[in-house]
Amino acid sequence: RMPPAGRFPKKISTCQTGQFICYKTGQLYLLTTPGGPKNMKNETLKVVNSALPKIQDRLKFCFMKKIGILSDTHGRMPAKALDVFKEADAIFHAGDIGSLSIIEALESIGPVYAVSGNMDGSGIRRRFPRKDLIEIGRYCFYLIHEPHLLDIEPATAGVHCVVFGHTHVPFKEERDGVLFINPGSASLPGYKNPPTVALCSLDRQGIKAEIVSL
Numbered sequence: 001r002m003p004p005a006g007r008f009p010k011k012i013s014t015c016q017t018g019q020f021i022c023y024k025t026g027q028l029y030l031l032t033t034p035g036g037p038k039n040m041k042n043e044t045l046k047v048v049n050s051a052l053p054k055i056q057d058r059l060k061f062c063f064m065k066k067i068g069i070l071s072d073t074h075g076r077m078p079a080k081a082l083d084v085f086k087e088a089d090a091i092f093h094a095g096d097i098g099s100l101s102i103i104e105a106l107e108s109i110g111p112v113y114a115v116s117g118n119m120d121g122s123g124i125r126r127r128f129p130r131k132d133l134i135e136i137g138r139y140c141f142y143l144i145h146e147p148h149l150l151d152i153e154p155a156t157a158g159v160h161c162v163v164f165g166h167t168h169v170p171f172k173e174e175r176d177g178v179l180f181i182n183p184g185s186a187s188l189p190g191y192k193n194p195p196t197v198a199l200c201s202l203d204r205q206g207i208k209a210e211i212v213s214l
């Protein structure tokens with residue numbers, strides 16, 4: 001539906017080049033010619049309904065603040081992890097999920113992105129890939145379970161953060177401008193570590209992560 005002549009959504013934020021979403025209505029608008037928000041009054045805005053299904057997930061994350069990260073639950077979902085994630089805008093699971101009930105519990109909080117691990121059964125492997133590339137706002141995350149199967153050069157590929165699991169040992173390190181995060185195991189920690197998860201905060205300055213003991 002076109003806005004009335006001479007009237008345009010007041011609160012607009014750039015999602016991609018030439019694409020804008022209205023905070024109030026959630027509708028996606030596309031400038032018919034190149035231009036930014038400052039030129040909106042001189043442009044005709046068009047609702048692009050056909051594009052919405054393809055970028056629906058991306059639009060949901062345009063203004064994300066916090067991501068909950070966990071791995072290696074092996075069918076066990078600690079209640080403390082759900083409490084840590086209660087204000088998360090989305091959740092990443094880095095594999096060895098163990099049961100689809102884990103995903104259902106996490107989905108009660110928000111959208112869940114997950115990969116399957118080497119110990120996951122066929123039901124989970126059919127639903128989730130072994131690796132996934134996730135774009136959230138200006139940031140790109142590479143999600144994989146086993147770190148030795150990493151098949152890209154993250155910095156060259158434009159990846160800002162690699163999330164992995166498998167070792168059951170929490171890890172956080174920046175290499176060549178790329179943040180690597182292993183949240184550890186939320187239910188079966190190794191090497192006398194406590195159960196752990198991770199929290200990521202996104203803002204214009206970058207990605208900040210912390211390991212949280214349960």
